[in-house]
Amino acid sequence: MTTVENGAEPRELKGKRALVTGGSRGIGAAVVRQLLDAGAEVLATARSTTYTAPEGAAFVTADIRTQAGTEALATAVQETLGGVDILVHNAGGARANAGGSAMTIPAEDWQDTLELNLLAAVRLNSLLAPGMRERGSGAIIHISTAALLPPVPAFAHYQAAKAGLESYSRALAAELAPFGVRVNALGPGRTATPGGEETRSRWASDNAESGAIARPPLGRDGRPDDIANAVLFFVSDRASWLTGTYFSVDGGEYPRN
Numbered sequence: 001m002t003t004v005e006n007g008a009e010p011r012e013l014k015g016k017r018a019l020v021t022g023g024s025r026g027i028g029a030a031v032v033r034q035l036l037d038a039g040a041e042v043l044a045t046a047r048s049t050t051y052t053a054p055e056g057a058a059f060v061t062a063d064i065r066t067q068a069g070t071e072a073l074a075t076a077v078q079e080t081l082g083g084v085d086i087l088v089h090n091a092g093g094a095r096a097n098a099g100g101s102a103m104t105i106p107a108e109d110w111q112d113t114l115e116l117n118l119l120a121a122v123r124l125n126s127l128l129a130p131g132m133r134e135r136g137s138g139a140i141i142h143i144s145t146a147a148l149l150p151p152v153p154a155f156a157h158y159q160a161a162k163a164g165l166e167s168y169s170r171a172l173a174a175e176l177a178p179f180g181v182r183v184n185a186l187g188p189g190r191t192a193t194p195g196g197e198e199t200r201s202r203w204a205s206d207n208a209e210s211g212a213i214a215r216p217p218l219g220r221d222g223r224p225d226d227i228a229n230a231v232l233f234f235v236s237d238r239a240s241w242l243t244g245t246y247f248s249v250d251g252g253e254y255p256r257n
């Protein structure tokens, strides 16, 4: 059997319909490419067209921080794909609080971060998971972060949102398991993406006195395909007995599996 370098076997996901939020760049774009390589039909979404989806994927703009944006996206899913079998909640991120304090994070940054990293997935699942439940199959992935346990005051809003996402992911997994729908969370470590690099360079300039950030134990930063490899495994039938799990993909930096 021919194997591809990354992720699933070629055409392993033929006939599957996938939605990837934040699929225009970084980790999301790598997930889109690997899903396409594995034979899935893919719709990617982002707010802007600064970056567009990888060739071969359909693309729609939507701001998933709002109920209206999420509903527009769900409508686009029905019109483009007719439903989803694979749902990858990847859009996320946050700005470090400039003062480095958890107590001074502006209220709008809290709201924005919770909307993007937690509530967008809650709303989108409410609209799209019932279809999976009716069909008796489906795979949902929540992209969290491996950097959840070491406390970082400047990222308290982001860590709280991702912690909430992981708890919610487990609860949803328990509810949907009897219907054959699997729900898992993955936590990337430091991964070279436009968003990741921007966040870290701002962090480094705000915290120059804390010195250079050490490399993960495996000696390099992650590549978007490192995370996409894990996503492809979890949405494929090879993970057919895995649900309600959290898995770190971080070069060994934050052991907590």
Ligand SMILES: NC(=O)c1ccc[n+]([C@@H]2O[C@H](COP(=O)([O-])OP(=O)(O)OC[C@H]3O[C@@H](n4cnc5c(N)ncnc54)[C@H](OP(=O)(O)O)[C@@H]3O)[C@@H](O)[C@H]2O)c1
Binding pocket: 021, 022, 023, 024, 025, 026, 027, 028, 045, 046, 047, 048, 049, 050, 051, 062, 063, 064, 065, 089, 090, 091, 092, 093, 094, 116, 143, 144, 145, 146, 147, 187, 188, 189, 190, 191, 192, 193, 194, 195, 196, 197
């Ligand atoms: N890179 C890392 O080191 C790292 C580490 C841990 C966890 N993660 C997590 O991994 C995921 C992907 O990160 P990344 O580094 O690949 O991010 P990225 O390079 O910043 O890309 C984010 C993607 O999400 C889209 N997006 C952002 N806000 C959106 C919104 N409101 N509605 C719809 N789409 C939106 C962006 O497009 P637009 O801007 O055009 O909307 C873009 O396609 C995130 O959940 C992040 O928290 C990343």
